Amino acid sequence: MLFNSLSFLIFIALFFLLYFLTKKNARLWVCLIGSYVFYGWWDYRFLFLIAILTLLNFHFGTKLSETKNRRGYLAISIVLSLLILSFFKYYNFFIGSFISTLNFIGFRYDHNALKIILPVGISFYTFQTMSYTIDVYYKKIVPEKSLLKFATFVAFFPQLVAGPIIRASCFLPQLQEDRKITHTTFINGMHLIIWGFFLKVVLADSLSLTVDNQFAMPETQSSISMLFGIIFYSFQIYGDFAGYSLIAIGIAKSLGFHFPQNFNRPYIASSLSDFWKRWHISLSSWLRDYLYIPLGGNRDGRAKTYRNLMITMLLGGLWHGASWNFVIWGGIHGAALIVNHQWNKCRIKKKMNNFNDSFFIKMLTPFSILSTFFIVTLAWVFFRASDINDAMLIISKALDFTSYSFSGLTNKFYVAKGIALITFVLMVEITSMNTFIKKAYENNEYLAITCSALVLLLIFLLGSFGNNSFIYFQF
Amino acid sequence: MQLLKKCLFFVLIFLLADTTMSFCLEKISSKSKIKFSRLYNEQIDANVLFLGNSRGLSCFYAPLFDEITGEKSFNLSHNGLTAPIINVFLEDYIARNQAPKVIFLEMSCLNDNIFVFPKFKQYMSHSNSLESLIKENNPSVYYASKISKSFSYNSEYFLRNLYFLKHNDQSHFNPRVVSDEHYDYITKDNNDLPRYLDTTFISSLENIVKQCDDNGIELIPVFAPVIDKYQDMTLISEFNNSVSASIGKEVLDLSSILSDRSMFADEVHTNNNASETITRVLHTYLQDNEIL
Numbered sequence: 186m187l188f189n190s191l192s193f194l195i196f197i198a199l200f201f202l203l204y205f206l207t208k209k210n211a212r213l214w215v216c217l218i219g220s221y222v223f224y225g226w227w228d229y230r231f232l233f234l235i236a237i238l239t240l241l242n243f244h245f246g247t248k249l250s251e252t253k254n255r256r257g258y259l260a261i262s263i264v265l266s267l268l269i270l271s272f273f274k275y276y277n278f279f280i281g282s283f284i285s286t287l288n289f290i291g292f293r294y295d296h297n298a299l300k301i302i303l304p305v306g307i308s309f310y311t312f313q314t315m316s317y318t319i320d321v322y323y324k325k326i327v328p329e330k331s332l333l334k335f336a337t338f339v340a341f342f343p344q345l346v347a348g349p350i351i352r353a354s355c356f357l358p359q360l361q362e363d364r365k366i367t368h369t370t371f372i373n374g375m376h377l378i379i380w381g382f383f384l385k386v387v388l389a390d391s392l393s394l395t396v397d398n399q400f401a402m403p404e405t406q407s408s409i410s411m412l413f414g415i416i417f418y419s420f421q422i423y424g425d426f427a428g429y430s431l432i433a434i435g436i437a438k439s440l441g442f443h444f445p446q447n448f449n450r451p452y453i454a455s456s457l458s459d460f461w462k463r464w465h466i467s468l469s470s471w472l473r474d475y476l477y478i479p480l481g482g483n484r485d486g487r488a489k490t491y492r493n494l495m496i497t498m499l500l501g502g503l504w505h506g507a508s509w510n511f512v513i514w515g516g517i518h519g520a521a522l523i524v525n526h527q528w529n530k531c532r533i534k535k536k537m538n539n540f541n542d543s544f545f546i547k548m549l550t551p552f553s554i555l556s557t558f559f560i561v562t563l564a565w566v567f568f569r570a571s572d573i574n575d576a577m578l579i580i581s582k583a584l585d586f587t588s589y590s591f592s593g594l595t596n597k598f599y600v601a602k603g604i605a606l607i608t609f610v611l612m613v614e615i616t617s618m619n620t621f622i623k624k625a626y627e628n629n630e631y632l633a634i635t636c637s638a639l640v641l642l643l644i645f646l647l648g649s650f651g652n653n654s655f656i657y658f659q660f
Numbered sequence: 661m662q663l664l665k666k667c668l669f670f671v672l673i674f675l676l677a678d679t680t681m682s683f684c685l686e687k688i689s690s691k692s693k694i695k696f697s698r699l700y701n702e703q704i705d706a707n708v709l710f711l712g713n714s715r716g717l718s719c720f721y722a723p724l725f726d727e728i729t730g731e732k733s734f735n736l737s738h739n740g741l742t743a744p745i746i747n748v749f750l751e752d753y754i755a756r757n758q759a760p761k762v763i764f765l766e767m768s769c770l771n772d773n774i775f776v777f778p779k780f781k782q783y784m785s786h787s788n789s790l791e792s793l794i795k796e797n798n799p800s801v802y803y804a805s806k807i808s809k810s811f812s813y814n815s816e817y818f819l820r821n822l823y824f825l826k827h828n829d830q831s832h833f834n835p836r837v838v839s840d841e842h843y844d845y846i847t848k849d850n851n852d853l854p855r856y857l858d859t860t861f862i863s864s865l866e867n868i869v870k871q872c873d874d875n876g877i878e879l880i881p882v883f884a885p886v887i888d889k890y891q892d893m894t895l896i897s898e899f900n901n902s903v904s905a906s907i908g909k910e911v912l913d914l915s916s917i918l919s920d921r922s923m924f925a926d927e928v929h930t931n932n933n934a935s936e937t938i939t940r941v942l943h944t945y946l947q948d949n950e951i952l
Binding site: 191368371372402404405407592593598599601602630631634635637638639641642645646647648650 | 662663666669670671673674677678681800804807808810811813814816819820823835836839841842845
């Protein structure tokens, strides 16, 4: 069930009621059963998969503390998790790519793709359970003894289908004790939920009205329409994903659990490195800790650092979807990160770093932010376009400056609304960085409540309620 | 207790802001020169009424019609309108104005799209018929409008209200010309004309026909022009024949009157280049049939 649906509203109301009426283990059972009901609502067959992954990783976690062959058990657990993920997500992609290669070199081979349903959220909870066994292996955490707590950690519904990817070291300790829920944590959670809904229902879904139109038939769109289309998509995916994360974090907070931030104003990033410290933080940190660093990180010289970066980003791209589009998206980010690293090491940049707070640096920052946004936006085209040819067509149209003409702009009302919404969201995000405003908001509960009431009003006034799914559900 | 106090405060602020916002938005809506705001806030008293969806909006041009014929006309067409809501607007128009002598009704509005009704929810407070239509077909929209009055103004149509605050939308026209790329993309086999020509819902015309008969209005069904690649399709003539047989009136078939593709914004919508040609054809029709 989608967060922005009536069925979820009924579900969460019942869940909160049962949660607050119960304590200790009973409360954990409510969390687990509620999460399984939530997940089973998509398709009851998915429950078998998540149960299997839970039992497997619980078993391996326990074994890792008992056995001498720890490496072997770790390898088996990772391989099994990746096999399950690969089968459901990548089987048809790899087979299709292999057969295309065979056909390309002259071997004719026909193959009917298997009809495999992609379980919602599989990429997220697979990574989550893998991080558990890896952390147990490295003795960063002790294996969880309670299957109930472990199963709740894996299946906890707010972050189950689209993240954030919560580490066991963060969440399992919180499940050990009965959470103290004050009216402040509950209300703070509600604030996050309301702003999350604003980002999703107002920003993302309003922009999708323009974006879907532009991307559906790019050959018929004007250059300026395409330009707005790609810019709007950058903010649509942000609103969609950041909105979902905020709702998930807000629900958890209302229940007394603290989840870390998953987005931190990514479009004011001044470099690609900075962008990846702000966008989908739970995934980028997972890739850093469990892929980039084990590959060697930046410890073995420049060439290997760049190799490790590229591998991490290519696999990060593939994680998003079984398509060459996503691999290219990852490759663009990998290449941009390599350029970023190279730039940071060059002499000019080092000299510039010496000019702290200078007028020169202040002039350069907006340029850095815009150029980072430009690269990120171009990369997003591969994310959204139906195939590589369409992506190239869209980019070439959007960047054809000589053809820009406002008369070619379709759906001007939606475009105007989109621009206004993006401006509003950026203003809120930049303003909230101001220390004075931040303190005033945090110290005055009634001011915060007033703001949330007004945001709720804006949701009613500006929201798009077409039962749009969340983009990241497809991953 | 603290939690209850804060929840009550939240609800109070929301209701206060909502009421204030909806009051201001209603004031804006009533002052807008857009057609449906004028319908519910002004006396129009046109002799000729144009009704239809986007094809009616693009092919009927009221200012030029007034100039050529000397008759006052008013175009109540809008993107996506379907027969049930056209019927409601006609009913509300007749209730507030002198009944027109002639109605030109563009015929591609026969489908069961109920999702266009909520676009006009801001006018529910002015029209019981509209409120009933939305309540019956879009209950979630209806009840959400009861929870939040501002929700009634959550529509693309209200944004248009803002755009037409100072000027009249009757003189708005479509300036786009179909591009070479788009023209090459259009094919006879791959067209969405059937979407516009669904005879399943011919019965939805009955109420419109009845209103016209009850008020002595001459109803002229029209089929607006289509681009050359779509002209002379049997689909169009079959559709027109079905409509004629159903309502007992001959459809004024304008589908093939324009051969110049620069008169089209896309394959099924004309632009302002076509306005004069179409208007003169309508005028000639009225004169030849001694209507008006």
